Amino acid sequence: MNQSGVPSVQNSGKVAISYTSSRASIIFDIKALLKGKVLVANVLPVFAGFWLALYFTGSSFSDNWGIFWLTMIGSTMIIAGALVINNWYDVDIDTVMDRTKHRPTVTGNFSLKAVLWTGIILTVLGFILMFFTRFEAVIYSFIGWFTYVVLYTMWSKRRYTLNTVIGSISGAVTPMIGWTAIDSGFHIVPIIMFLILFIFQMPHTFAVAMKKCEEYRAAKVAMLPVVHGFDMTKRQMVVYIACLLPLPFYLGSLGTTFVVIATIMNIGWLVVSIYGLFTKNDLKWAHVMFLYSVNYITLLFLLMIVVTLPVFQ
Template sequence: MSDSVWIEAPGGEIVSSPLVAVATVSDWMALLKPRVMTLVVFTGLVGLLVAPGGMHPVLGLAAILCIAVGAGAAGAINMWYDRDIDAVMRRTARRPVPDGRIAPADALGFGIALAVASVLVMGLATNVAAGAALAASILFYVFVYTMWLKRRTPQNIVIGGAAGAFPPLIGWVAVTGHLALTPLVLFAIIFFWTPPHFWSLALYAHGDYARAGVPMLPVVAGLRATRRQIMLYTLVLVPLTLLPWALGEAGRIYGFAACGLGLGFLVSAWRVLRDAVDAAGRSLTKDAPARAAFRYSILYLFALFAAFAVDRLVG
């Protein structure tokens, strides 16, 4: 592959352009999608902390580092593959590959090297099952979500959301070597949290996705339908978060936190649903409720998993 990048020509056509910029350390870090990685690492850490049996701190640190590096590897490969559509989307055009600061071939090689290293170290430092789970999460994100679903179906983020739900499962398996009900419930919580989280973003970024030809739900089904889907998934998510409490897997600390946080999520989803719109379904408030819901959803998952960890560790 030549050292070139994809850019948008004045006429709207996507063309190849020679790579001229010099990458910095921050550019290579940006390939790893550090903001996304933060949430991935935290949910993986919770899975590790609440697993029975415990783990030596050094091995635990190695496991979390492998989850972080594996997530970053998947992000780097995603940026390599999506460089053409990233170039025409305002919020992604300044990423290091479409902006010409890192060659596509270098981004791909970097991502593959990190993926292989993270899986091998995870398997050696903890157990083969954890290494296999980490490999499965990377492969799912790259091949199922990025290469297969993202450009083909508006359900891309629903099915592809499974990739982001792996970390607590991986953290648990790193300690125990096997699956159990608790990590599967945590997996399900993240799986059902992903659509309302991401569709809130898609509501105010739908112009970008339409320009790039990505069939996100607001582009294909419309803005009104997306608001309804956010509400419906939230109505499924909130009762699901109470399942650990109902099953005795968590105590009152988590139960009260899940109720309070869930109420906040329902309110934010309701505000998105009832947002003032014009005849075409476009927000008259510049998608303020959707932006607020997106920000709250991040805080929500952090707080929910933190409450689960505190509850289990204190209990």
């Protein structure tokens, strides 16, 4: 501050930089707490399920605008609540692993009590909104939340290699939530969407577990590569990806374009996975598998939406 009592340009600049840095830090902590990328990856299938339910029931998007927002906001809050509670419960593991040691629960930027209450409040508010849709959507929302928070996070993650199978259920119900907000889930399309997501998550998660194998070992998390090694993990990845091959053909109602592109993507992933049986550089291959899996599921669900766009024009 100069003699006139007015902050100097130099000091004002420092204050501005400090404020900007603080705001960026808070945003980073919130994104880390909500697991931003994971949250978005789970919300996309909810939207796809909702969109395809409108398509196959011949319903108008404009007539279901209110239900759409209730479903998307409600499901997002429930998923976010589950992810936040996972952060709260896994703070001891996150402290050990390099990939998670910058989360605000580890750094202490957010208190564990505040994090727990945030997770609970998000969950409760999400379910309140979902109750204004259809009860079946509430049921699938609860299945996803309970499976992830209780059966995966609190029970199986540290004990059994089957934790991946259990955790995959929570991610796989997301299109069922979107679909059942409009119509009954007893339809081949949402069931196949569920199966695609369930099977996809196995090789995807195994690829992550291979990349971070030593971190999981240090944290004593019972991931398949840690307990049974890379060779068994790679063989299981091939089997799971092969199981994806017939699924696009059950979605023939989405058109030939979808079936052809989805099949090409499946074959490509299978080829890459088989190559892994012979590679010498397991970690480099696991990274390629991870990248393929992320792009695979994103493009596949976007394709489901794109091929049905003309109906709503």
